[in-house]
Amino acid sequence: MKRQFDIAITAIAPLIWGSTYYVTTEYLPAGYPISMAALRALPAGLLLLILARQLPQGVWWARVFVLGALNFALFWTLLFVAAYRLPGGVAATVGAVQPLIVVFLASTILGTTIRLSSVAAATIGMLGVGFLVLGGGSTLDSIGLFAGLGGAVSMGAGTQSLNVAPL
Template sequence: MSRLTDTLVTAIAPAVWGSTYAVTTQMLPPGLPLTVAALRALPAGLLLLVIVRRLPWGAWWWKSLILGGLNFAVFWGCLFVSAYRLPGGVAATVGAIQPLIVILLSSLVLGSKVRTLSVFAGVMGIGGVALLVLTPNAHLDFLGVAAGLAGALSMATGTVMTRKWRPPVSPLTFTAWQLTAGGLLLLPLALIFEPALPLPTPMNLTGFVYLGIIGGAVTYMIWFRGISRIEPSAASALGFLSPVTAVLLGWFILGQALDVQQALGVAVVLLSVWLSQWAQLQQR
């Protein structure tokens, strides 16, 4: 499979993740971020384990636990804290620093070359996200910003270490291990810090199934597969597609406004994604 095909397939994951906000706000019970995160990860992980029928062995037990914590438990926990304490635009802009962190960590951990064009594309992507979602009256909250930065660092570290630790199993099996580990780490936190989940409605159940199967198992299998085939910095830059999808879905489904500034933001984000991929091709 060509690199272009690998890139396009990998891009499906962050594009689908952009639907998380609409599904969460429209279909799930409010005020239960840790519970929602646990129910998104654990059932999907257990279902995949039943399908693959293969558990980790040796060092892969603790590696799966670490990766599940980085890619799911810590990242999703910080993501929801940031989303609850910051306006959506501020949270998305803070999280957009992730590709730059991946570039730095890839250099330190994997020995990847730091490309000036990749850094420029990362900075451009942050600017594009800011144009896309940031409003003039947005306010800052220290804990929210700290959680957003911690979440970006966690996901960036998980992305790089997923590339470094590649087990001799399929992406489906690797996803099953990490989702299950992340869900097991999230479950006690949800039970301790949040009230009991109310009886789910059919709409709630549909949202949980979508986030767990489509937004969790399927997309993360695609994501982990992509990280094993293309550079982590190139894969991470595809994450800029999430806020683009979120804004477009808000406009198309929720009837939200799409102004000239946001349209410019979409163009800048797409250009930054293209530049980041082109930077990788120049190295080949």
């Protein structure tokens, strides 16, 4: 029974994540990516601050700033730009390049070895997302594509930022 519960809980994350593109294009006012990014990230951040009941100390102020900039402010803003300018399937596929970006950033920043299995898994995942969500006749917008790639790079860099020497 626990296995089925774990699978069900794990399935919720992609469902919620995938709804971002649909909700953005169908229900949110167009042209406000920074406002939408703030509305998406700020409530969760405030809730975490209330739950933690403490502010960062020392070097963690710089780390929180970098993490907040890369993983939230920049990432969400670029994600909403991509969601406004691209069909949801295209935006999702562009965002699915993030694991591949993380593999290469980890090699560059941390000096880890790039393994063929990691590159293959990330590529297969990206192709899988494309097969699932891309429809025929998808239009491509260069600003939306660059925003989607920029968001993936931003989040990928944010996942590596804590592994770098202290700021």
